[in-house]
Amino acid sequence: MTTPEAHTAQRARSLLEARPIRHVVVLGANGTMGYGSGALFTTAVPRVTFLARTREKAAEGLAAAQRAVRSPTVADRVKVGSYEELEAAVADADLVFEAVTEDLALKRGFFERVDAARSEDALVATVTSGLSIEALVEGRSESFRRHFAGLHFFNPPSVIVGTELVGCRDTAPEVLDFLEAFGARRLGRAMVRVADRPGFAGNRIGFKVLNECAQLVPEHGVVLVERLVGPYTGRALTPLATIDLVGWDIHRAIVDNIHALAPDEAHASLALPPWMRALLEAGTLGNKSGKGFFRRDGKTKLALDPGTGDYRPVAEAKLPELGFIDTISALHRVGRYREALAAFASAPGEPARLARRVVAGYLAYALHRVGEVTETLAGIDDIMGFGFNWAPPGALVDLLGAPVARRLVEEAGLAMPRLLANANGGPTRLHHRSLAGVGKYFVAG
């Protein structure tokens, strides 16, 4: 019986058979993304070469990869070496995967060497999350550009499967098709094709929301913002804790980049709060520096007061009445997600209005990006779901119902995205997947 499923599987199979990947070279294998991706490649590729500044650094990367996946067997498929061995290793590679420091000149230097050493048919990919793919291939040979793409794994690759695939102008369609099949079928990734825009799709949309939450902190406080934009709104991790986890420096790099290069209707939401910039310069980097929006003092969880830079116990924060969150959580708990979102949409009071403003901001911003960062909403929905573990915007609209979603956008004073304006609120849905499993994004409480 030939079904659409069987047809897609068959096409992917023939793509994969036509281009066996026997040897991958990882550049920058001692970095988090380098060894994380390296470990992932060993699941599907018989030979992986870890290269770093020194052989010792590469060996540290291998040890970290083994720790990350808790298996000594990573070493069975990995050789380590320094960049002195780059040419020899690359000459024999089917795929060169670049994961060195996010610095345009540095990466270009590596690509120049790869260009000279690679075989005509070898693929080259970069894990960059911020640099322009087009800028990275400037000056490279035609063959290099045809075989080049961004393959943006999210950190840590062993856990998060959402992956962005970005071509440059000259990338051969066959190369993108192959990488999509390889990522999906060999590496278990949820592959999303995105445009070469600052922050691509996931970080562009995700960090806009995160930064907006940070901007709300001086007026409303860390604890209230976290509660209002909490897991009940469709995310595994609260926004400010997410910034602490990724690091304030990384957050700054991402939003500064988008703010400078992609002015859009939400330009102001992407401006890093000046107090964050000041605290950053004084060493507040999030979890890796032991303090961010949150800090721990023994068993006590403390929250930042951005005015003074002091920390106060989370438990002592004075919060307004938030009973609506309990009501919504109780509905999530028994799997009544539509009713939960209806309760969210109609909850009275200023705190609920603020929470709706952030969620409406997410929906509107994401829907406005269709056509700019991805061709369709499907890509945005997938990267927000599989990359950020946030309820996909299209699924949120479907659960709310288009008329309610429109009201939320209007109440927030935001421009109405065309997709939402045209949604009829009937049986036509925005989200491309079955809504049956959408409950996984909503945490009760």
Next chain:
Amino acid sequence: MQPEVFVLGGYQTDFSRNWTKERKHFAALMRESVLGALDATGVDPRAVEVAHVGNFAAELYCRQGHLGAFFVEVDPVFSGLPTGRHEAACASGSIALLAASAEIEAGRYGLACVVGIEQMKTVSAAEGGDFLGTAAWYELEAKGIEFPFPKLFGRLGDEYDRRYGLRDEHLARISAINYENARLNPNAQTRTWYMNERHALCRTDDNAQVGGRIRISDCSQVTDGAVAVFLASRAVAERHARERGVAVESLPRILGWGHHTARLAFADKVAESRDDRYVLPHVRSTITDAFRRAGVADVSGIDAIETHDCFTTSEYMAIDHFGLTAPGESWKAVEEGVIALGGKCPINPSGGLIGAGHPVGATGVRQLLDAHRQVTGTAGDYQVDGARRVATLNIGGSGTTSVSFVVGC
């Protein structure tokens, strides 16, 4: 003519989810599986006439009994529906299927929903292991023993070793195949985990021993999950087919079933089978009963198997009990690639209990749904090309309650 039971399809929740971390009650888990099954099949909820729930131990894991009543909570139209819950340890799901299909055969109802469900991540691994011990003879085999079940299935391996010889390499290959297949299954719990045959052979703490010869890589998973399927009489199936413009003969049926219960304690089972060629003869009878009822002469008439690999030793046992090799020679099918995807008779294309996960009460229903997917060509990346007849084997306890189905068009 024997009345027929059609399988209209169903829905499986993503077995990688942790519903405790999501702070969800199993009511949410059940609701998703049933609404998902309605969505996937296009069945009108008002047409459902009866519901059967398979569940092992919600009283222990969730301090809640009376699971049949939770079906009614899914949708107001189910108010008043006859429902019930069935328990036979890890075979609970298949027992629910047997009850539903018996009612359809008897002509009592035309359309039944069967849900298998278990939420297991509510407790620590040690406590959960103790709960699972109640699937054995608790006082004799589990009380005060840490992780009793790996030890019992370690003894199954030991019994094979004693009678026929058994090599760890073959168990490691079985584990690796299940994990490899799971990578192709978007609902499999371990689909993104790092695992390979070399790791399964690791004899370090990275692959720690949990009971005799059983190591972590030999074990199925602790899983939260639910699966719902619809079973239908010919009359209902004909209507369902007509509404979709397909021939009723294109819809899969339960072609045959087998069901036997052996003595509860593992030592008693082994003592009984001392002079038998099969280590677990009642498992063998379960399979041959299903074949006979399906009109299948032997395993050569089966295109794929979804078996109960709660441990690699149970799959090793299933290989010869299905008749893929002579008794004691399961290793040959492992070595010759018979059971791998692409082999002559792939076992667990879904990843099985080791790869896809093992929410105890849901497993039998999950196996039936995967059999349905295979024979309708809708299994996606884990499709067995041209599968027409697929067999399942679901086992409760240490080979105690066994149920097998043959599904095909």
